[in-house]
Amino acid sequence: MLLRAVIFDLDGTLVDSLGDIADATNHALTLHGLPTHPESAYLRFVGSGVRELIRRAVPAGREDLLEPVLASYKAYYDDHLFDRTAHYPGIPEMLTALAGDGARMAVLSNKSDDFVKRLVARLLPGVPFAAVYGERPDLPRKPDPTAALALARELGVAPTECAFVGDTSIDMDTARAAGMYGVGVAWGFREVAELKAHGARAVADTAQSLLTALRDARP
Known part of the structure; x- marks a missing residue:
């Protein structure tokens, strides 16, 4: 990788x-x-x-x-944070495989920070995220790249060594603004065409194909 x-x-x-x-x-x-x-x-x-x-x-x-x-x-x-919310199929296994590859991982969401941390802790227990950021008063929301760049520093990597994975144009715009490798997911809240129009370098339609896309990425 x-x-x-x-x-x-x-x-x-x-x-x-x-x-x-x-x-x-x-x-x-x-x-x-x-x-x-x-x-x-x-x-x-x-x-x-x-x-x-x-x-x-x-x-x-x-x-x-x-x-x-x-x-x-x-x-x-x-x-009611957990009434209907669940991780997508194959996500825990994909994250475990990435960790086994030696990749450092983090979460960056525009959702309120407390909710983000609770969701990650409950739905993805044991995943070794180095950092989890939700919306915080000291950082502008995506697509401003400030938080993504702060995470890269916390992870100890250059932006060009980092992928940014998301399901909306906001995420792909964040990746481009931060100088990161943007990968879209087709199972999320927006269309594949939107992801591609906003610079997605790859679009995955399953957790396994996301793992492959990240392993095959050529920054």
Whole structure:
């Protein structure tokens, strides 16, 4: 394996969390008398952090309810984080194989830091991630490359020695901005065409093909 490290997005890449995100948001909208959305709509709402999720879900003209809906979302999601969320097939085995190859690994998500750490600890126990970053006040969200570059430093690798794996244009834009090798996954929240249009060097459709793509990468 020529790459020395891999940074993974979380939602839509390692875990399928869409159902719980949709349920929590729809619960919050209902509490405040607002219309809900079908689960499929959340494929486009997620990816840019929780405030942007709520902004997209709340109807135009009801911006006065953004903060109350956000608070209700966080309270509900905190209690229902694991109702429907699970890792995608083959993910633990793929991560174990990468660790066996000697790759250093980390997680970088725009989801709230506490939720990211809880999900990783519960759903991917024993995976030797060197660092797990969610949204933090001291770091701008993806696609700004600051957090990805901070992770590369923490992992002890140059950006060019690192892959960035994700399921959205945000992740591929992050990889390009950081000078990393961007790999998309086809099982996530966005389309393959979006990943390729934003510079994915490879797109995997299974965990095993992701492992192969990372092993075969030529930075």
